[in-house]
Amino acid sequence: MEPVEASEKRSVFGKLLLEHRRAAGWTQERLAEASGISVRALRELERGRARAAQQRSAEVLADALGLTGGEREFFLTVAKQGRRRNPALAAQVAATCALPAPLADLSGRESELEQLSAKVAEGGGVVAIVGQAGVGKTALAVTAADRWRPDFPDGGYAVDLRGMDDEPLSAGTALDRLLRALDVAPGQVPASESERSALLRMLLEDRKVLLLLDNAADEAQVRPLLVAGPDSLTLITCRRTLAGLEGARWLALEPLSDRGATGLLARIIGEDRVRAEPAAARELVELCGYLPLAVRIAGNRLATRPQWSVAHLADRLRDESTRLRALAAGDLQLRSAFDLSYRAVSAGARRLFRRLATVPGADFGLELAGVVSGAAPADVREHLDELVDASLLQTTAEPERHQFHDLIRLFAEERFEAEEDPAARDIVLAHLLDKAAGAAELFYPKAPETGRFGSRDELARWLDVEGENWVAAHRLAARKGWHREVSALAVALHWYSDGRSAQKPWLEIFSLGAAAASTLGNAGDEAKLLNFVGWAGSVCAGDDKGAVLTHRRALDIAVRIGDRVEETWASIYLGQVLRLIGENDEAFEFAKRGYELADELPFWDGQTTARNMYGRALLNAGRHTEALAVHRAVLSDAERLASDTYPGFHQLLKTLTLRAIGDVLGGLAEWREAAGHYRTSRWLAWEGGFDGLEVISAIREGRAWREAGAFEEARECLTLAVDLCTAPSFNAWREQASAELALLRK
Numbered sequence: 160m161e162p163v164e165a166s167e168k169r170s171v172f173g174k175l176l177l178e179h180r181r182a183a184g185w186t187q188e189r190l191a192e193a194s195g196i197s198v199r200a201l202r203e204l205e206r207g208r209a210r211a212a213q214q215r216s217a218e219v220l221a222d223a224l225g226l227t228g229g230e231r232e233f234f235l236t237v238a239k240q241g242r243r244r245n246p247a248l249a250a251q252v253a254a255t256c257a258l259p260a261p262l263a264d265l266s267g268r269e270s271e272l273e274q275l276s277a278k279v280a281e282g283g284g285v286v287a288i289v290g291q292a293g294v295g296k297t298a299l300a301v302t303a304a305d306r307w308r309p310d311f312p313d314g315g316y317a318v319d320l321r322g323m324d325d326e327p328l329s330a331g332t333a334l335d336r337l338l339r340a341l342d343v344a345p346g347q348v349p350a351s352e353s354e355r356s357a358l359l360r361m362l363l364e365d366r367k368v369l370l371l372l373d374n375a376a377d378e379a380q381v382r383p384l385l386v387a388g389p390d391s392l393t394l395i396t397c398r399r400t401l402a403g404l405e406g407a408r409w410l411a412l413e414p415l416s417d418r419g420a421t422g423l424l425a426r427i428i429g430e431d432r433v434r435a436e437p438a439a440a441r442e443l444v445e446l447c448g449y450l451p452l453a454v455r456i457a458g459n460r461l462a463t464r465p466q467w468s469v470a471h472l473a474d475r476l477r478d479e480s481t482r483l484r485a486l487a488a489g490d491l492q493l494r495s496a497f498d499l500s501y502r503a504v505s506a507g508a509r510r511l512f513r514r515l516a517t518v519p520g521a522d523f524g525l526e527l528a529g530v531v532s533g534a535a536p537a538d539v540r541e542h543l544d545e546l547v548d549a550s551l552l553q554t555t556a557e558p559e560r561h562q563f564h565d566l567i568r569l570f571a572e573e574r575f576e577a578e579e580d581p582a583a584r585d586i587v588l589a590h591l592l593d594k595a596a597g598a599a600e601l602f603y604p605k606a607p608e609t610g611r612f613g614s615r616d617e618l619a620r621w622l623d624v625e626g627e628n629w630v631a632a633h634r635l636a637a638r639k640g641w642h643r644e645v646s647a648l649a650v651a652l653h654w655y656s657d658g659r660s661a662q663k664p665w666l667e668i669f670s671l672g673a674a675a676a677s678t679l680g681n682a683g684d685e686a687k688l689l690n691f692v693g694w695a696g697s698v699c700a701g702d703d704k705g706a707v708l709t710h711r712r713a714l715d716i717a718v719r720i721g722d723r724v725e726e727t728w729a730s731i732y733l734g735q736v737l738r739l740i741g742e743n744d745e746a747f748e749f750a751k752r753g754y755e756l757a758d759e760l761p762f763w764d765g766q767t768t769a770r771n772m773y774g775r776a777l778l779n780a781g782r783h784t785e786a787l788a789v790h791r792a793v794l795s796d797a798e799r800l801a802s803d804t805y806p807g808f809h810q811l812l813k814t815l816t817l818r819a820i821g822d823v824l825g826g827l828a829e830w831r832e833a834a835g836h837y838r839t840s841r842w843l844a845w846e847g848g849f850d851g852l853e854v855i856s857a858i859r860e861g862r863a864w865r866e867a868g869a870f871e872e873a874r875e876c877l878t879l880a881v882d883l884c885t886a887p888s889f890n891a892w893r894e895q896a897s898a899e900l901a902l903l904r905k
Contacts, residue, residue, distance in 0.1 A: 271412060368392075415450075421441060439468070592636055599648070603653075615805060645671055645675040646672050646675040646681065658852070660698050672691070690732055734772045751776065781826075790816055814852050
């Protein structure tokens with residue numbers, strides 16, 4: 160066995176290559192001979208000094224190792240991901256967190272740019288640009304980031320934290336976006352904020368990156384996002400001083416000077432026009448409060464209307480009734496700038512602008528813009544472009560998606576209240592709730608490939624992209640008393656939530672649905688949704704005792720109304736959660752009850768879960784042969800009936816059942832065979848992005864290898880498990896993996 164230096168950190172691909180080589184029982188020399196790749200190159204790959212092999216080299220290694228099917232695909236995929244994480248390819252980072260393009264005509268901020276450069280020269284860390292709304296914090300930060308981009312070869316990232324929203328972007332959501340930009344698969348993004356933060360720091364600890372956190376709300380929102388280390392820089396913009404942010408350096412950005420504001424105006428409309436009307440120019444920038452945003456909007460208005468005089472525009476701005484009311488001291492002048500831009504666009508664009516204020520999430524695409532406006536797609540695109548040109552909307556890094564600046568969204572809300580029928584506010588809510596329910600229904604085991612709104616793949620992407628909007632719509636509908644819609648959406652999301660436990664606030668979603676069903680007096684849906692609440696409480700929140708109480712409530716209701724389906728599901732769930740809290744005898748009785756009742760359910764709609772749960776109960780009772788027969792029968796039936804469901808659901812069942820078979824084999828001390836089943840389950844979980852399942856299989860595979868005496872294989876699996884244990888509900892699994900690793904050190 161080759162010695163490994165203690166300080167070395169293997170890449171993911173390096174670990175996988177080493178795992179396959181050792182599983183084959185080969186030395187590096189033998190693999191080099193079989194593949195034609197030098198021993199030195201293999202050593203560099205395995206030790207992590209090279210992140211991953213190039214495509215052709217990875218294919219040659221796969222051929223030499225005899226990898227086929229899923230194993231080969233997994234091997235090549237990991238190699239590809241390793242190459243994407245190479246710093247030399249940082250430009251390929253996901254566009255959702257790309258640095259915005261700088262303004263071409265930034266003016267009056269030369270001194271501040273020099274001050275920022277001096278602070279950065281002191282060595283990385285955190286620099287906060289603070290000041291009032293509209294003062295130009297973002298413009299300055301983006302310009303500075305663009306100037307320093309070559310100094311951060313490992314990438315530049317940006318997140319708008321939307322600190323002025325009623326509900327600012329949570330740190331957890333911002334971390335989710337950053338982790339996805341760093342190629343973390345959606346199913347592997349941890350559920351908790353602290354674990355996401357730890358994962359971000361781990362991924363960036365050896366990289367030299369620039370992170371722009373724009374429009375921060377407060378210190379608590381920012382702290383989990385900070386990229387530490389002297390070689391990286393976190394640049395923050397915020398209206399607040401962020402005085403409680405430890406280790407930060409600040410630049411307090413004030414409004415432009417008279418000269419700076421006039422200079423900015425001149426760059427937009429031309430020096431000649433400013434020289435022709437110097438007094439009017441000075442009055443205009445004063446009416447704009449010397450705030451760059453207001454000056455820029457006013458200047459753009461003049462630039463597109465060369466027949467207007469500067470005095471004419473200044474005269475129009477004197478009317479205070481056209482100005483945006485201040486949200487905080489110093490912001491009174493913004494109303495005039497926003498209102499001027501609003502009145503300059505067409506009637507159709509104004510209507511779209513007002514109605515976009517009803518979109519509940521942070522951003523939106525052409526679809527939701529069309530829903531709120533009722534216009535044809537071509538007209539919607541034209542109006543969106545017009546609003547962007549007028550600085551009333553911003554484009555996002557994702558094509559064809561837009562968002563409001565935080566203050567302009569408030570202005571749009573005011574225009575909606577003043578000019579629209581309040582009933583129009585419900586149009587987008589109804590659409591989001593209806594489409595989310597229709598999309599989620601495609602994930603039921605026997606749902607057709609195409610539903611009312613498109614294919615399963617299309618709607619999976621829609622549920623992801625519009626997740627912030629439909630979750631917000633569900634929450635808002637609950638506050639409005641739309642009990643029927645709230646309950647219906649929660650019911651529809653049952654199977655979609657499987658394998659996605661870390662991606663949405665499921666406990667809240669299902670709890671709102673259960674409360675709505677109760678209010679409606681719909682006992683059947685209440686029992687169903689209480690079972691979902693119990694699942695979310697156990698799987699997502701780690702509250703197994705609370706889950707037991709919730710499932711008992713569901714069972715009581717189901718028995719009272721004679722709902723055999725929900726009685727079955729409550730029994731299945733109770734068989735699981737009672738076992739988790741150590742109530743094994745009662746858990747067995749419920750698992751057996753669910754198994755017997757499940758004969759009335761279709762195979763894919765509950766029978767699979769009930770049978771596997773009963774197999775686990777038999778294992779706990781020491782009845783290994785019976786347990787193995789139950790699980791193998793499930794696997795056999797799943798293959799026989801695979802055409803009755805869609806591939807993703809079939810893959811999920813195989814993941815769970817193979818792991819269960821591994822458990823029984825482990826109970827029989829057939830450790831190497833058990834490890835093989837766990838490994839296949841782990842790979843299926845990784846491929847499917849099934850939340851948490853990869854962790855469990857990795858722990859159990861590691862334990863099986865340890866029992867089999869294959870200590871290096873055990874160490875690799877258990878280290879992976881620790882690294883993946885990020886969600887709060889994974890705490891017990893993290894402890895298990897750590898305990899197993901500790902046994903290896905003895």
